[in-house]
Amino acid sequence: MFAEKVIELIKEVDRNPDTIDQYNDEKIRQIIEEMHLLFKLNMNDANATTENRSLWTTVQVRHSALERNKRCILAYLYNRMKKIKTLRWEFGAVLPPDIRELLSDDEYQWFSKYSGNLALYMRSLGQDIGYSGIDLTENLKPPKSLFIEVLCVVDYGKLELEDGDVVMLKKNSRHYLPTSECQTLIRQGILKQIM
Amino acid sequence: MESTEELQFSDDEEEVTAETVLKTLQSAWQNERLSPEILPHQNDMVECMLGQIQHMERNINKLSKTDLRTSIHKMEISRIKFIICNYLKTRLNKIEKYCIPILNQERQRIETDTNYLTPSEYKYAQEYVLNMENHMKNVVLNKMPGNMQVFEMNKMAEHPNLQTHVFLKANETINGVVLEDLTGEDEEIDLEEGSQHILQYKPIADLLKNGKVTLL
Numbered sequence: 001m002f003a004e005k006v007i008e009l010i011k012e013v014d015r016n017p018d019t020i021d022q023y024n025d026e027k028i029r030q031i032i033e034e035m036h037l038l039f040k041l042n043m044n045d046a047n048a049t050t051e052n053r054s055l056w057t058t059v060q061v062r063h064s065a066l067e068r069n070k071r072c073i074l075a076y077l078y079n080r081m082k083k084i085k086t087l088r089w090e091f092g093a094v095l096p097p098d099i100r101e102l103l104s105d106d107e108y109q110w111f112s113k114y115s116g117n118l119a120l121y122m123r124s125l126g127q128d129i130g131y132s133g134i135d136l137t138e139n140l141k142p143p144k145s146l147f148i149e150v151l152c153v154v155d156y157g158k159l160e161l162e163d164g165d166v167v168m169l170k171k172n173s174r175h176y177l178p179t180s181e182c183q184t185l186i187r188q189g190i191l192k193q194i195m
Numbered sequence: 196m197e198s199t200e201e202l203q204f205s206d207d208e209e210e211v212t213a214e215t216v217l218k219t220l221q222s223a224w225q226n227e228r229l230s231p232e233i234l235p236h237q238n239d240m241v242e243c244m245l246g247q248i249q250h251m252e253r254n255i256n257k258l259s260k261t262d263l264r265t266s267i268h269k270m271e272i273s274r275i276k277f278i279i280c281n282y283l284k285t286r287l288n289k290i291e292k293y294c295i296p297i298l299n300q301e302r303q304r305i306e307t308d309t310n311y312l313t314p315s316e317y318k319y320a321q322e323y324v325l326n327m328e329n330h331m332k333n334v335v336l337n338k339m340p341g342n343m344q345v346f347e348m349n350k351m352a353e354h355p356n357l358q359t360h361v362f363l364k365a366n367e368t369i370n371g372v373v374l375e376d377l378t379g380e381d382e383e384i385d386l387e388e389g390s391q392h393i394l395q396y397k398p399i400a401d402l403l404k405n406g407k408v409t410l411l
Contacts, residue, residue, distance in 0.1 A: 129249075
């Protein structure tokens with residue numbers, strides 16, 4: 001059947017709406033192969049239709065299948081792009097290696113471009129009044145209190161705070177830190193907030 | 196720490212206080228979060244507030260760390276920062292989601308100098324679409340058969356739903372708001388000052404952009 005593989009691809013995305021899967025290189029290749037085959041068949045028949053009108057329907061059905069394949073592949077890519085975007089907001093410009101592996105090389109390139117574009121935009125904020133930009137990936141949640149208690153999950157090393165104090169982040173140590181300065185570390189999984 | 200009066204702008208002619216700027220920014224944020232489409236930018240307000248924050252931060256640094264006022268003001272600053280960040284982020288999300296229609300409309304608006312996006316937002320949107328197009332072309336489109344290779348902008352476009360309903364409050368009395376009906380019978384209603392309504396977004400979009408209504 002036409003366009004069957006592409007449906008599998010769509011289902012794959014649909015099954016895990018919140019997480020990103022391994023880029024399905026093999027399936028994409030197969031679908032594009034199918035498209036080329038359909039296209040070739042269509043070309044042959046289209047040339048023959050001038051004499052034989054009965055082939056018209058066949059050509060049209062194949063053409064619809066081609067369009068459907070294209071549309072679904074693009075939907076697959078677009079959906080992944082949306083997920084990759086959220087990765088940028090969660091992890092920052094550097095992806096953890098295990099997640100990096102799930103992206104194809106082209107996707108990683110797109111991620112870098114997206115990340116660069118976002119960084120450029122954030123740097124331009126408030127430039128006219130002498131600001132060096134704002135990091136929009138901070139302040140994701142409404143601030144509840146200035147300081148929070150956090151537990152350090154890994155040996156991180158020294159962290160210098162805005163006011164110049166230096167804190168030693170060791171595994172299993174507890175700290176009372178300014179909320180604004182540990183958000184990124186919490187998202188990276190280095191710190192854990194103690195409720 | 197100086198009182199709020201000292202936070203007033205040196206530019207006395209306009210007589211805008213930090214408080215009014217914050218209020219405008221807050222309502223801009225509220226409207227932006229609730230409206231389905233992108234609204235005209237409030238860059239002046241954002242920059243103004245950022246300047247204020249800088250000013251306040253400098254003042255805080257003069258105080259000792261254990262002073263009670265330090266933490267109160269710091270809290271205030273982080274709240275304002277959150278509003279600014281969230282406001283800008285909401286706009287970015289909309290720009291990304293509806294990038295193609297927004298760019299098309301924006302091109303016309305720039306000609307009449309009624310642009311909704313700030314220059315850097317515009318640049319961001321252009322770059323975003325370009326990246327998306329290149330990515331799709333590189334990964335699959337270029338490998339497809341000849342007549343399938345085009346990147347069809349209008350087919351990829353996602354449009355905001357202007358037919359959605361919104362809660363709103365009238366800031367002033369407005370007469371003769373025309374509500375379109377599916378049956379073709381238009382209805383005209385008057386909004387009284389301070390009254391609240393649930394209406395379709397489209398008929399009140401212009402009122403919102405003129406600041407005559409606020410979304411709730």
